[in-house]
Amino acid sequence: MxxxxxxxxxxxxxxxxxxxxxxxxxxxxxxxxxxxxxxxxxxxxxxxxxxxxxxxxxxxxxxxxxxxxxxxxxxxxxxxKIGATALFYTDETYPARLKTLYDAPALLYKLGNADLNAPRTLALVGTRQATDYGRRITEEIVQAMQPYGVSIISGLAYGIDIAAHRASVQTGLPTVGVMASGLDVIYPSVHSRTAQEMQALGGLLTEHIPGTKPDPRFFPARNRIIAGLSDATVIVEAAAKGGALITAEYANNYNRDVFAVPGQVSQQFSAGCNKLIRENKAQIYTTPNDLIEAMNWDQDPNSMTAGKSSASVPLPLDFTAQESQIVSMLRQHPGFHIDELSWQSQINMGALASVLLSLEFRGYVRSLPGKRYEVV
Structure with missing residues (x-):
């Protein structure tokens, strides 16, 4: 056909x-x-x-x-009626970070003013039974992200999630709550006021039609959207099993950075974080600088497009078809994000990462802050 x-x-x-x-x-x-x-x-x-x-x-x-x-x-x-919009995967406003993911929703529903293609995004997730320590670390991370204009992604749940959203609102950072229900069914309902406040700079996002009530099977699926929307995911507190670890698993599968906040070995809600670190599924988080430096968010953003154009330089004869394709795309769009490269080139993420690494080792491309690339 x-x-x-x-x-x-x-x-x-x-x-x-x-x-x-x-x-x-x-x-x-x-x-x-x-x-x-x-x-x-x-x-x-x-x-x-x-x-x-x-x-x-x-x-x-x-x-x-x-x-x-x-x-x-x-x-x-x-x-x-509620002022929401539908975003199909072919729309320009559909999150570019999700477009390359095989299991991303084809249709999303959005409420609020969130830029779902913000240059820098960070997921903050964790247990619903957050401790004072977990809430303090969450607030510390959000405040440290303010100078870098990072958009905070979470799930509007009790505990770490709502702490991240509230800290973002107070700090003036955009924040997006990914829901396991319809946009008009805020769950838990006690977070309705925060959900309203979030919409000024950020907003709410779901794959479910209005009127859909939360269901246990919807929450793991919701977590894949949180992980997919984010450049990095930080697990602040988590038990040995739970939704936060599912989010971390998705983030790892999507080739996104994962960080975990270590805790006392005797604490139930440090067990999951410590396990992620022990099994090399997450980098250890000790200070905001760990995250900022790893993501290169402390670099001058103007450096993304610095340098002379290389559009007229011929490609080496020994380039593969994929290498030629990627270099040509980067010449036209300096600072392209790896997700957008994968989407535009239709090269899966694993193969693309290998091509970029080869080109970088041979001195043809360089990596930029936030998993962006340009031609040398």
Whole structure:
């Protein structure tokens, strides 16, 4: 089956496609790559749908079921009522850090003024039963991020999450709360005031339609979005098992930096952090400088585009096709983030990291603060 050029489609059809039972982000991308748009997929005959890999009789019937557009219209009205917007993965405003992740949601719902493509982002997560020590460390980290304009990402939960959001609001940093419910269902409800305050500079984000109530199975999925949105994740306090460790696991899988705050060996909510450090799944956090220096956030941001243009310099003959592609892209866009490089080049993150490392060792590219690259 010949693949058409992917085209824009209305939010109505994008929402309707996301409402098809059993069709998640991965399959939606597959459908769009073959159909061209959500509208085209929804109107395609069953015989045509069955030619798309991953689509069987049940899925084809679900896509063709009546009433999807009517339900999507109701979702749109509820979004308009609360002042929220829908972000499809093909939209320019969709978070670029998520676009390259195989399991990212195809559709997100956003409330507030958050820049989901902020230059620097940091996830702060941890136990719901935070200690005074954990809250103090969280506030210390947020305050230290203020000079660098870092956007703080967390999950609006009790404990470390809400401490991070509140400290961000007080410090004047944008902060995004990723929810395991609809945007109009704040959970826990006692955080409603903070959720409202966050929207001035930051906001709320979810993959669930308005009216969706929190469910235990939604929280691990929510954690993948937190990890994917962030350049680095800091686990402040965590038990040996729990959501914070799931977030750390996602961050490691996404090739993002992970830090953990060490604690006393006898403390329950230090066990998870100490385990991450012991198993080399997280760098140790002792002061804000550990984080700032590791992320190169203390470097002059103007250095990202410094230097003369190399657009006219011919590429070496021994370059591979991927090396030539990456260098050409960096010549056009100095300071490209590794996520954007992967998305634009369609080279998976593991292969891209290997190509960049080879080019860096040979002196053709250099790494910049925040996992950005430029041609030497």
């Amino acid at each position: 010949e693949r058409p050029t992917v085209s824009s489609s209305s939010p109505l059809h994008q929402i309707a496609l996301s409402l098809v039972p059993g069709v998640g982000g991965v399959l939606i991308r597959q459908l769009i790559s073959y159909g061209g748009s959500a509208e085209a997929v929804l109107s395609a005959p069953t015989a045509k749908l069955l030619k798309i890999p991953g689509v069987g009789e049940v899925t084809a019937r679900s896509i063709r079921q009546p009433g999807l557009l009517a339900t999507a219209e109701q979702v749109l009205r509820r979004l308009e």
